[in-house]
Amino acid sequence: MLTERKVSWWRGGARRCCAPREKENREESSSAAAAPPTSPPARAAAAAMGNAQASASSTSSPRFAMASRAFSRQELDDLRALFVSLAAQSQTGGRAISRPVFLEYFGIRGALGDRLFQLVARESGGGEGVTFEDLIVSKATYERGTRDEVDEFIYQLCDVTGDEVLERSDLETILASIRETIFSENKEAGEGSNKRTFEAFINSAVFSKDAEGVARKSMSLSDFRSWCILIPSLRKFLGSLLMPPDSGRPGFQVPALHYPENISPDLLLLNKEYAWHIGGGFSQQEVQEWRLLYHSSLHGQSFNTFLGNVTNGDAQTVIIVKDTEGFVFGGYASHPWERHSDFYGDMKTFLFKLYPEASIFRPTGANKNLQWCAVNFSSDSIPNGIGFGGQPHHFGFFLSANFDQGHSFTCTTFTSPALSKTNRFRPEVIECWGIQTKGALDEKAELVKGTVLERFKEDRNMLKLVGLANASD
Incomplete structure (x- = not known):
């Protein structure tokens, strides 16, 4: 039952996470006491702050005292200032933040x-709203x-009805909130494709728990954790809801997709929602700008054209395929596509599924068979083409x-099923798609273009890729 686990977690969470800050707070409190504000406004502000803190400490619960130790004095002051500002707008006499x-x-x-507000306000009962104690205790644990x-907090957060049973309808509600929060201004995807995309996220979830009084199986905490591993953007989003909204919260970023103006978004496999999903495997820098390098409908279904486009493009790429059965899947290559007779790459590489299920499969460390690019080899043991994971002739993709x-095929490199x-x-x-950090497009625009030397380098890179560079010397 959620209730049984919730009590032990809520009472013990703040205690375990707070100890490292205790000594620091004592030292900062001593230094603060030894250096009083000098200007009248500063003294007045400090006095008001001190009175508020004294009032809070005199009525605070033990959990609040322990939770406070999770933060530095400066962090507590900043949180107090935030609380005072929001409470002043709430018509509660400054006692709480209204919904x-x-x-x-x-x-x-x-x-x-609404569910987040309910969970944060529960320390005080939520009568008027979120009190300062509520905010500190919640943030300390969350x-x-x-x-x-943190996983248990998020698990309860997703139980939007509060009935202690996490069902498919709860996940649909959560994803609807994510769609409204992140993609409400996305004009590139129609409502139909948007809904279809989010259904793929739910299709990757497992419901294995038998719940009393419920005919269908529900999602256990273990099921939920597995789902978050498959969809890391979801875990990042749900884990950063109480961060300041202007801080670049993880899970809120959606890559800017750059492609020729004459291309209809309907022609592309990659939409904003899929990009958000794939971006869960990247750092925030890598999430920012992606550029279309090759599309078979535009450039022809040509391996040589593909190699030419990606050679002059970006080192990191995302390849997406839609097969004749309607399945959409692909892989992220962290290294350039260059001619090799064996596997290469690093542990940043991963495989993914987009439709009818959405999942990401990271390297397990079982082997180093990560990225493959073989061009113009005549040996049967070196299949020409591009791939990820597994073994030659038996790749993950x-x-x-x-x-x-x-x-x-199923492969141990990524513990991935057949895509x-x-x-x-x-x-x-x-x-x-080429992955670019912010500003990379502008920097490239400033480079000298079209010089004979650059043309020579591009041509030589292509020759090197297909294994003919040495022959041209």
């Missing part, structure tokens, strides 16, 4: 915002607690050099 002000500040739309404590067929409906597939659409 409308709370939701407006943190910017969480839909039922998820942001400074152990992984298990592989496209032949003709771009007319591929295969996907396609059947192990062998025929691609209908292939597209590739």
